[in-house]
Amino acid sequence: MTKTAIIIGSTGLTGSHLLKTLLSSDVYDKVISFVRRQTKISHPKLIQHVVDFDNVESYQDYVEGNDMFCCLGTTIKQAGSQEAFEKVDLTYPVEFAKTGAKNGVKQFSIISSIGANPESSNFYLRTKGKCEEQLRKLPFQSISIFRPSLLIGNRKEFRLGEKLGEYAMKIFSVFMVGKLRKYRPVKSKKVANAMFNIAQQGTVGYHVYESDEIASM
DSSP: OOEEEEEEOTTSHHHHHHHHHHHHOSSEEEEEEEESSOOSOOOTTEEEEEOOTTOGGGTTTTOOSSEEEEOOOOOHHHHSSHHHHHIIIIIHHHHHHHHHHHTTOOEEEEEOOTTOOTTOSSHHHHHHHHHHHHHTTSOOSEEEEEEOSSEESOOSSOOHHHHHHHHHHHHHGGGOOGGGGGGSOEEHHHHHHHHHHHHTTTOOEEEEEEHHHHHHO
């Protein structure tokens, strides 16, 4: 049986890898992507909806399918403020997920972050934790939370801090063993592949996949 995949955040680092995987797979005969601006990506299976992420009514009738993937994510610097960051990493994913659940989508998968915790003193990790907390309440058959450490890959925009962190983590990752293994950097393509593979396993319930588990898939 062929299925329909829904993806949000398909132009980002991990989302772009996942979109290619979804389109090349025989599992899905239709891939629906929600974007804020028109892209140059074209494929016979791809249906691209340019919508207003701040207006649920602009997309609520189009969120229909089997498996939903969310790869939305930004930085506070890129977003411009904590409020804008919270929209991208909390409000948008939850609103899309609520719409998907209401429309009968069975599976929901999302990229969160290592250390995500709704009670964290760190704003970034607290926001990610709040998102996970709200998603857990939704009536999906399966919810998969992926918590990668530092993501490695070629971004469209250059982030000096992340590049320096990436080089440092590569050097010290050899010393990250045992409980520290989950803090090793992980390739964005690995995360995309993990999200795709888990969606094909027909899991039931709420599952969290930490960075070391993702890297080993």
